[in-house]
Amino acid sequence: MKIPSSYYISDYKLPLEEYFVFGLSVDCVVFGYHEGEIKVLLVQRDAEPFKGHWALIGDLVEPDQNLRDAANNVLEKLTGLKNIYMKQFFTFGSVDRHPVGRVVTVGYFSLVNSIDYHPIASSWAKSAEWFNINDLPELAFDHQNILSKGIETLKNEVRHKPTGFELLPSKFTLLELQQLYExxxxxxxxxxxxxxKILEMNILKPLNEVKEKVSHRPAKLFKFDEKRYRALEKEGFSFEL
Amino acid sequence: MKIPSSYYISDYKLPLEEYFVFGLSVDCVVFGYHEGEIKVLLVQRDAEPFKGHWALIGDLVEPDQNLRDAANNVLEKLTGLKNIYMKQFFTFGSVDRHPVGRVVTVGYFSLVNSIDYHPIASSWAKSAEWFNINDLPELAFDHQNILSKGIETLKNEVRHKPTGFELLPSKFTLLELQQLYExxxxxxxxxxxxxxKILEMNILKPLNEVKEKVSHRPAKLFKFDEKRYRALEKEGFSFEL
DNA sequence: ATACTTAAAGTAAAAAGTACTATAAGTAAA
DNA sequence: TTTACTTATAGTACTTTTTACTTTAAGTAT
Structure with missing residues (x-):
């Protein structure tokens, strides 16, 4: 790359070109929920470095690709899913975090409302599996660190924002919601x-449907009313559980 | 850079070396508080691009420098201050956000407890000034965007964490604290x-001192008791205002 | 018909939050 | 030295919210 000389300013130790040497990647912490357990999706690497270790899904960002697109791409390649809730939470850039060179990685977390997706094996992943967040294997790179920060962020966020609903199917019972939050x-x-408490918030839309195939009195189904929530939020309402 | 061939995996469009072409920078949103107003520190650029525009303080990260060190450095160079509260809040990486090339920037916000620091002019900054966050000039690059996100993050964070204290001198009166939060x-x-409410939280340490040089009954001074807060937090306490 | 399970509504007591009042402790001006 | 003025600090009555618990309803399975 050629940089115009007018852009040079005095303080730099190196020629400006030599600052364009960083690698950039995204890593996604994919959360799921199943029968009272919070799960995270990991893949087993089939390529160096850390071949055989479990890792977050992630990839290098193309030089002409936006961060969010890269993150969506990674997730879509592995799960086939588009339009998933996804949020950037932290950027990890320790000098020595990657054995190949200086790779800075942007961490995203995403929430999927079913863990039935069939993760797709790729050239660099042997297999993919859901792990309970309280029972994790050893991870490649600094992924342990990234994952911990992701879990912390999620736990923090669900207390003040109605993010948790993304982990449930669009129609859910109040007990299911309660168990998720528990x-x-x-x-x-x-x-x-x-x-x-949750009903008085007025952010759930009651449906004229009940849970089916249960051997007891079936519960009513509800939907999260996002429109209503946005409106209430503007008036100063804030979700707290 | 030479990358071992064993690291090559199939899916990449380009040779792996060509992914190490990103520039990386940090930008700091420096908040201050003075007489009931939240301020932010901006510098007027004296170098291309955007010469003459106001901008956040920031700089390119050295290839062997950690992110946080870079951010601390930037702040120290401009204000002479070390050990300032600083927190990474978001990473901005749009393909076209920088006219020179692909520069990804990591946003930090920092809180200083006095705006009396003498910002130091540097080779690329003509002058530095504190601006009320409700009355900002036009900014260089995508700094308007970064600043907005920084303000949003701050306002969000102070409601659930005792971060606000960082904007006050270490000894403060209850009325000063109230006015800050207002x-x-x-x-x-x-x-x-x-x-x-704040006293019942038990996170303030009352001092045996009073505010001096006031023309009325002087108020007692308090300190934020961080140790106590950490302990209470572990027991499940959460700060809410 | 009966036992069992979960849904859903209600209620009394405790706790927390709100609006307001009264008094104390200082400075400054008369 | 008195008086006016400003802010600190304590208190109080009232309202709202939260909490812990009880009761009743609605369904399935035997």
Whole structure:
């Protein structure tokens, strides 16, 4: 790359060209929820470095590719899913975090509402699996660190934003919602009070449907009313659980 | 850079070396507080591109420098300050955000407890000034965007974490604290109730000192008790205002 | 018909939040 | 030295929210 001389300013130790030597990647912490457990999607690497180790899904960013596109791409390649909730949470750039060179990685977390997706094996991944976030294998690179920060961010975010709904199917019962939050936050709610609190927020749209194929009284199904939430948020409402 | 052939994996469009072409920078949103107003520190550029425009303080990261070090460096060079509260909040990487090439920038926000620091002119900055966050000039690059995100992050964070204290001198009165929060959150508190609420949290250490040189009854001074806060946080306490 | 499970509504007591009042402690001006 | 003025600090009555618990309803399975 040629940089116009007018752009040169005095303080740099190196010629300006030599600052354009960073590699950039994205890594996605993909969260799922199944039967009371928060899961994360990991792949087993089939390429050096760290061949055989479990890792987050991620990839180098193309020089002409935006970060979010890169992250969406990674997820779509592995799961076939588009339009998934995805949020940048932190950037990891330790000098020695990657054995090949200076690679800075931008961490995204995404939430999928079913763990039934069939992860697709790729040239660099032997297999893909969902792991309970409390029972994780050893990870490649600094992915342990990235994953921890991702989990922390998720746990923090679900308390103040209605992000958690992304982990449930679009139609859910109040008990399912409660159990999700119990898994996320690590403590129990009183059933009656949880129901009262969440309904009074007015961000759930009751459906004229009930849960099917249960051997007891079926519960009503609800949908998260995003439009309503956005409107309430503008008036100063803030989601808290 | 030479990359071992064993690291090559099939999917890449380009030779692996050609992914190491990114520039990396840090930009700091430096917040200050003075007489009821939240301020941000901007510099007027004295170098291309955007010569003459106001901008956030920031710089390219050296190839062997960690992100946080780069951010601390930038701040120290301009203000002479070390050990300032600093937090990474978002990474901006649009393909076309920088006219010279692909430069990804990591945004940090920092909070300083006085705006009396004498910003130091540097080779690329004509002057430095504190601006009220509600009355900002036009900014260089995508700094408007970075700054907005920084402000949003700050306003969000101060509601759930005791971050706000970083904007006050280490000794402060309850009224000063209240006024800071009124500026941050944009609404008024009842004096008596604010005092009661914050004191009952047990995270303020009362000092045996009072505010001096005031022409009325002087208020007691307090310190934020970080140790205590950390301990309470572990027990499940969470700061909310 | 009966037992069992979960849904859903209700309720009383406790806790927290709100609006407001009263008094104390200082400075400054008369 | 008195008086006016400003802000600190404590207190209080009232309202709202939260919490812990009880009751009843609605379904399935035997």
């Amino acid at each position: 898994a996320l936050l690590g403590y129990k709610f009183d059933k009656s009070n949880f129901r009262k | 500026a941050l959150l944009g609404y008024k508190f009842d004096k008596s109730n604010f005092r009661k």
